[in-house]
Amino acid sequence: MYSEKVMDHFANPRNTGVIENPSGEGTVGNPTCGDLMTIYITVNDENVITDIKFKTFGCGAAIATSSMITEMAIGKTIDEALKISRNDVAEELDGLPPVKMHCSNLAADALTKAIENYQEKQANA
Amino acid sequence: MYMDNSATTPVNPEVLKEMEPFYKEEFGNASTLYSLGRESKKALNLARERVANLINAEPEEIKFTSGGTESDNWAIKGIAFQKRNKGKHIITSVIEHPAVKNTCKWLEKLGYEITYLPIQENGIINIEDLKKAIRDDTILISIMHANNEIGTIQPITEIGKIAKENNIIFHVDAVQSVGKIPLDVKKSNIDLLSISSHKIYGPKGIGALYIKKGVRPEVLIHGGGQENNQRSGTENIPGIAGFGKACQIANDNLEENTRKLTKIRNKIIKGVLSQVDEAYLNGDPEKRLPNNVNFRFSAIEGESLVLMLDAKGIEASTGSACSSQSLEPSYVLTSLGLEPVNVHGSLRLSLGVENTLEDADKVINDIINVVNTLRSMSPLWNS
Amino acid sequence: MYMDNSATTPVNPEVLKEMEPFYKEEFGNASTLYSLGRESKKALNLARERVANLINAEPEEIKFTSGGTESDNWAIKGIAFQKRNKGKHIITSVIEHPAVKNTCKWLEKLGYEITYLPIQENGIINIEDLKKAIRDDTILISIMHANNEIGTIQPITEIGKIAKENNIIFHVDAVQSVGKIPLDVKKSNIDLLSISSHKIYGPKGIGALYIKKGVRPEVLIHGGGQENNQRSGTENIPGIAGFGKACQIANDNLEENTRKLTKIRNKIIKGVLSQVDEAYLNGDPEKRLPNNVNFRFSAIEGESLVLMLDAKGIEASTGSACSSQSLEPSYVLTSLGLEPVNVHGSLRLSLGVENTLEDADKVINDIINVVNTLRSMSPLWNS
Ligand SMILES: Cc1ncc(COP(=O)(O)O)c(C=O)c1O
């Protein structure tokens, strides 16, 4: 059902866990099947994501897309990271079954939310 | 370590041996005149006897079908069509297999009324609910013997008695129970009973409908008049021979297998419930199939659970929404009163005759590890 | 010498080899999450492609069933139910297989009107009759490709054109023709087409219904949603894999087999007609399956003919009343205009890929002998 790359990220997820006092964090729930994902980011003075971690309650695809997006986002500026689309994540994983595409949406949305949370904090600081 | 025997079983080597001659030398059509067809005819009769023996029926009460799904369709549509002038009300339960459930849904479109009996917290219907549901125009009660997800066993003998008293046809989907727990169609007053071969180490694509003498559901598949004019189509002799053999083997080993599987099952249940936090058993602890275990674990999702167990060499299944094509959680588990989020973390292990007590140790350990791993990345788990 | 391949065929050893892994190691359910089910899934897809290739369909237009009979039932009942608001008139022919005929008879009980087109002396329908039979409320034309008894081939491409022009669904029972003569569902404008595996050296108990994209017959067997929600039931993977292989082999050898069988067939026909008095060929001499021979001999009876040939090692069949359970002569042969007494002496030889030109010599000789023996004791024979 899943590509080898999905299975790799699922079996050996990168960057799991929590960042204490993150620059931003975003949690999204999945209305389709009721899953949950949180992404934490640390952003430096040049607006580059220097650390990223995730926690996910969801299927194999949800875990793999969470892991994948952390790898795709780390080292990028927040502007670059915001451009990572839902499809980019799926593509980077060599595709997802159609019924699982919404799980990659979850990952992209969680990252966006974490960045927005960082931007809000900056604006309020 | 295969623990998904409720989905399907491997074919027993003895069963395969029984089938082989009918592919090659003895391939003749059972209804031909010449001698080549004679062995096929004999095999057909022998298999009919063997299936009948397993459920205490008469051989001529066994009609071969393409599987449990067709048997369920035939029984329910057959009675619905046959009795349409007597009434259009059917009673079933909320936890029937889709083969029953979706057949009933289709009949609703045709103007039939279906009562779906609820289940209690333990997964078993309340007999009082059944009694109250019966109406003058009730033509059929269709209740499964054992559930495919949670393994709970329904009181079919009590139901059969009530059906008989009310002169209502009683159909039992026994696909999961046949060959695993005792079953006696006479004692339980069953009129129609569905069986599938590939759940008891027989080949796929074959099953049977037991039809009590005198009961005559409308034919579902018309044609050349095979199966005493009730189910047409050239007989699948290798499949039928294998199915018969599987029934005989199941019958011969019923008690021993029950004893063995119950031990393994109880060991797994005890081991996991005592060592994993927030782990629960779905379904009734006693009134359940000897080979069925169904857990739920909070804060984790079943598809990932199954995939991680697969990586450790264990095949299992789940009722999680994420694992279904429709992204809906198991209706059997939600019927138990579970919230969708709790259905998420469900895990079914269905044991087979090849499993051992050592397998139980391994699976307990692997479950502990996998649950811990998944919880460590779950935002819902705070420890 | 097996010459009853229209009844059923032996399984090709290569087909059996294709099936074997799926009984034991790769027995997993195709719809499971874990890796064990993956090979089953792959086998399912490969078989779907192979069946599709044989008839120039798309793989997703192939739905697996339990055989030709189920396919015929599904196609006809499925359209009858789906289109019941558009109309209740169906056109078929008098020589359809019982799977079609008895399905139509059942629909008559439900209020459908069926036109049974007659056949001409050569066993083929008259296209003008078809045109005249079409009405505003005609929802389905179901005409077989090649007949199972007399092997005559109907002009399905002409029929398909007429069906299309009149916006009527066209179903073809191609159980006897598939893999034996060219068949192109696109070219012939076919909407639904029935196939059976055990007539082309595949296993029994498996078949397919081709359903053209966009056509949606009502479901016959409801349940777990297999076959894209159109035909439920745990997939019979060994059967499906074997069926697919059989289709591929038939496809690869179609021309060669046709050439070879036509030669053997013509040799038998010529040999018998030239050496036996009052021997006739039933059906069309040209527009017939390369593997079908159907004689009639005056003054003798078919069952005894078949039994005597069996004693000489030849398996064949007959349309004689005496050989049927109902003691009625073949309706296919009486539809040709034959008197029951002439149907009595009918003999069908249906050749298989294993037959040779030497077999033709033997069968000619044996027929001559057996016919002579039987006539020598027949009160109807004066020589
Ligand atoms: C309770 C129950 N009924 C019916 C079926 C359908 O049987 P089959 O897969 O043989 O069509 C199954 C298994 O899938 C089942 O578990």
Ligand SMILES: Cc1ncc(COP(=O)(O)O)c(C=O)c1O
């Ligand atoms: C023309 C025709 N249609 C349908 C069938 C039924 O096929 P099956 O035996 O696979 O059910 C047969 C063979 O018996 C046949 O010859």
Ligand code: FES
């Ligand atoms: S998280 Fe539910 S399907 Fe992926």
Ligand code: FES
């Ligand atoms: S002569 Fe015996 S059945 Fe016809």
